[in-house]
Amino acid sequence: MTETNSRRSFLQRSALGVAGLSVANLALVEDAVGSGIPAVPAVAPYAAKPLKPSTLSMNGISRRTMEEHYKLYVGYVNKANEILEALKTVDHSKANQTFSPLRALKVELSFAVGGIKNHEIYFDHLGGNGGVPTGTLLEQINRDFGSYEAWERDFRATGLAARGWVWLAYDLDRGALFNYLGDAQNTFPIWNAVPVAALDTYEHAYFIDYATDRKTYIDAFMKNLDWNAVEARFAAVPRKP
Ligand SMILES: [Fe+2]
Numbered sequence: 200m201t202e203t204n205s206r207r208s209f210l211q212r213s214a215l216g217v218a219g220l221s222v223a224n225l226a227l228v229e230d231a232v233g234s235g236i237p238a239v240p241a242v243a244p245y246a247a248k249p250l251k252p253s254t255l256s257m258n259g260i261s262r263r264t265m266e267e268h269y270k271l272y273v274g275y276v277n278k279a280n281e282i283l284e285a286l287k288t289v290d291h292s293k294a295n296q297t298f299s300p301l302r303a304l305k306v307e308l309s310f311a312v313g314g315i316k317n318h319e320i321y322f323d324h325l326g327g328n329g330g331v332p333t334g335t336l337l338e339q340i341n342r343d344f345g346s347y348e349a350w351e352r353d354f355r356a357t358g359l360a361a362r363g364w365v366w367l368a369y370d371l372d373r374g375a376l377f378n379y380l381g382d383a384q385n386t387f388p389i390w391n392a393v394p395v396a397a398l399d400t401y402e403h404a405y406f407i408d409y410a411t412d413r414k415t416y417i418d419a420f421m422k423n424l425d426w427n428a429v430e431a432r433f434a435a436v437p438r439k440p
Contacts, residue, residue: 251323268404275318282308282311329422358398366398368392
């Protein structure tokens with residue numbers, strides 16, 4: 200029996216028993232044959248978003264840096280998809296907290312997906328003219344930090360203290376903004392906090408342009424920040440009244 204005929208036969212045999220299930224659920228039921236456990240449903244793979252043209256002609260962060268940086272981002276996308284494929288066939292019976300294929304895949308998936316999400320925020324809000332935010336974002340910053348200047352001082356200093364990222368994020372539970380620190384793509388996110396700005400402090404973000412002078416790179420980042428993009432991200436956050 201061919202694979203297609205086998206699938207059709209199974210669906211026909213199962214039709215009475217699964218009346219009312221959607222076509223997608225039928226596929227899950229079919230995949231469950233043998234194990235009795237529903238299989239991982241098919242989800243779309245990650246896809247790399249293109250760089251905005253304005254990010255390739257900035258004053259202070261070179262085109263070469265951006266092009267090399269984008270290659271790393273595409274690498275995170277490819278590896279995330281590779282890991283998701285591997286997870287479909289990983290042996291769950293060998294799960295172990297010291298080492299197991301399942302553990303390794305899930306740990307590294309968090310790194311790859313973090314790399315995707317962090318860089319999509321970062322690239323999206325570069326290519327602007329710096330300055331200061333306006334509207335509800337400025338109001339929230341003033342409320343939670345005291346002033347824009349106080350926020351920027353903390354954001355810049357956190358950028359010197361971090362080994363990977365600074366995220367300006369809105370904690371949905373506290374109803375407040377905070378500058379969170381990350382040492383890697385997957386550390387240290389806070390549950391239920393939505394990042395609206397992300398400063399990459401990995402050396403790959405600035406070494407071509409500034410060698411080890413991260414402070415001057417942060418100056419360049421601030422001058423090229425597109426506050427419109429940050430404000431748009433903040434406007435989409437379901438905030439507490
Ligand atoms: Fe990066």
